[in-house]
Amino acid sequence: WMERWLLHRADSVVSSSGLAKRVRALAPTARLREWQYSGTLPAAAPEEGAALRRDLQIADGRPVVLYCGTFEPYQGLPELLAAIPHVLAEIPEAAFVLVGATESGGTTVERGHADMVRNGTLRVVKRQSREKIPAFLALADVVVSPRAYGDNLPLKVFDYLSAGKPIVATDIAAHRSVLTEERALLTGPWSPDIARGIVRLLRDPELARRIAAAGQAYAEEKLGWFSFVRAVGELYSEINVPGNGSC
Numbered sequence: 001w002m003e004r005w006l007l008h009r010a011d012s013v014v015s016s017s018g019l020a021k022r023v024r025a026l027a028p029t030a031r032l033r034e035w036q037y038s039g040t041l042p043a044a045a046p047e048e049g050a051a052l053r054r055d056l057q058i059a060d061g062r063p064v065v066l067y068c069g070t071f072e073p074y075q076g077l078p079e080l081l082a083a084i085p086h087v088l089a090e091i092p093e094a095a096f097v098l099v100g101a102t103e104s105g106g107t108t109v110e111r112g113h114a115d116m117v118r119n120g121t122l123r124v125v126k127r128q129s130r131e132k133i134p135a136f137l138a139l140a141d142v143v144v145s146p147r148a149y150g151d152n153l154p155l156k157v158f159d160y161l162s163a164g165k166p167i168v169a170t171d172i173a174a175h176r177s178v179l180t181e182e183r184a185l186l187t188g189p190w191s192p193d194i195a196r197g198i199v200r201l202l203r204d205p206e207l208a209r210r211i212a213a214a215g216q217a218y219a220e221e222k223l224g225w226f227s228f229v230r231a232v233g234e235l236y237s238e239i240n241v242p243g244n245g246s247c
Helices: 002-009 020-026 046-055 077-090 103-112 114-118 132-139 156-163 191-203 205-222 225-239
Strands: 013-016 032-035 064-068 095-101 123-128 143-145 167-170 185-187
Touching: 002 020, 002 114, 013 020, 032 185, 032 225, 046 132, 064 132, 077 095, 077 103, 077 191, 095 103, 095 132, 103 114, 103 123, 114 123, 132 156, 132 205, 143 156, 156 167, 156 205, 167 191, 167 205, 185 191, 191 205
Parallel strands: 013 032, 064 095, 064 143, 095 123, 143 167, 167 185
Antiparallel strands: none
């Protein structure tokens, strides 16, 4: 009730990607913008990715599957972790890197999957500063967003697109707000589905290249810094109209 009350009285509503439908259901006449954040991470130099690979002790040529983000349950990490044995059955040399662990979260994941950590299949990395993320993206052959539920688009997807990496993502409404079959390989939410998507992209470099290129082209058109600045300017122009009581 309080959310509906506020939405009806706002001069303008800005929602995260994926939440416009919820706003419309609560306040059909609200002035609404669905926000897309700017993908402004600079590309890492090739030597940065190579140095990170050495730091993580991942052999050259070994395919890397990367997840970046929080370790909260709604992100779908249990299903991603359960997908790893399915992937290894098809591609034994695959390595998985999960970035974003808190001290407690990382310890929980590592204890629960000690064998994979011990044999080098799984690396769990603590939360990194934003300027270090490009090196992790440069390292990846496939990036994953296995979100299980939630209406808003994971912000990691904007970075994935801008980096020009082939994406495997669960086929849920939140992802569909930006991702399509051309820009990602969309899968079911369960571990065998996610595993099949990862294996398919690792085995089909041409498909992976097409998906990555389409995603990056979308990011360059829609998620560039100037697009972001223009969207902010348009928002202020809409609400800063003389006589409407806004400031």
